[in-house]
Amino acid sequence: MLGRKIFIPIRLSIILCILALSACVSRPNPESTDATLQAAESSGKKTYKDLVVGYAQIGAESEWRTGNTASIKEAAESLGVELIFSDAQQKPENQIKAIRTFIAQRVDVIGVSPLIETGWESVFQEAKDAGIPIILVDRRAKVPEELFAAHLGSDFIEEGRRAARVMVRLLDGKGSIVELEGTPDSAPANDRYKGFREIIQDYPEMKIIASVSGDFTRAKGKEVMEDLLMLYGDQIDALYSHNDDMAIGAIKAIEEYGLKPGEDIKIVSIDAIRDAFKAMLDGKLNATVECNPLLGPQFFELALKVVNGEEVPKWIPSQEGIYYPEDAEELLPTRKY
Ligand code: AHR
Secondary structure (H helix, E strand, O other): OOOOOOOOOOOOOOOOOOOOOOOOOOOOOHHHHHHHHHHHHHOOOOOHHHOEEEEEEOOOOOHHHHHHHHHHHHHHHHHOOEEEEEEOOOOHHHHHHHHHHHHHOOOOEEEEOOOOOOOOHHHHHHHHHOOOOEEEEOOOOOOOHHHOOEEEEOOHHHHHHHHHHHHHHHHOOOEEEEEEEOOOOOHHHHHHHHHHHHHHOOOOOEEEEEEEEOOOOHHHHHHHHHHHHHHHHHHOOEEEEOOHHHHHHHHHHHHHHOOOEOOOEEEEEEEOOHHHHHHHHOOOOOEEEEOOOOOHHHHHHHHHHHHOOOOOOOEEEOOOOEEOHHHHHHHHHHOOO
16 A cells, blocks of 8 residues: 555665674584584583574564574474474564563573564563573674674675665666565665665666565565556666565566566565576566575574584674576576575
């Protein structure tokens, strides 16, 4: 509906680079963990089989998220970690409740992907007071660094910059762009918004004519794109979508409007889910910037290190690429989400 907010792009943000202590955390190998089990036990350190982990997930808003949940559950199962999993169904208050329950249950570690960036300080402090480390997975939270042990996840600002660089090439430096934003106040929506503008501001003939939240879902992506087409119609040269699910919803809206997605309206989105590869094969999506949800094995390796008092980097950024239609046929069968 057009009652929702539409931002006309006046806001130009200068982003300071986040310098991260980045170190690779290799994937745990269940065979080698078996081999080191005895050594760990005799040293008094915990092993995967001793770990009880509470995980406060956001919900199931996108294919990315369901891939992320599957990765966490599968890794817990294969490593023998006891996982207490909670699905907040897109409500930050449910995530906070879940964290309080995990504290009461005296879990060893709490993993959380914060739906929005703010509002976490009190509950993280409660976990700290109870001696239970918090690990942020995927999304950041705006809290003092001492309130969490580590953050494992993507550089969302860089994803926005990458999408913008691709868009500059697709539009040859000029054109009118509409933007589908993710969940308001979430780290990926805030950062992808900023990163994109950091690059676009150097191209005065590229205009972001509207920026609206589609909440990271296909249904809202379609609904918002319908509104934007009613408002701007043929003026729209390109769509920048903060995730593939919204782009896929928007592709439907563009087709129903009578335009060709990928041709009449160029489309760049983020995640690199399987359906994005299918859309690229059909010529309806011009590029997808990868955001890796397969964080389960790294998360539990990190959790074990934290519980055993080992030094870990504060931020472990994911390694990610960009994919184009010409890659799609070869890569689609290899995609795991
Ligand atoms: O936090 C990562 C984002 O959340 C993904 O890009 C999106 O698809 C998901 O819902």
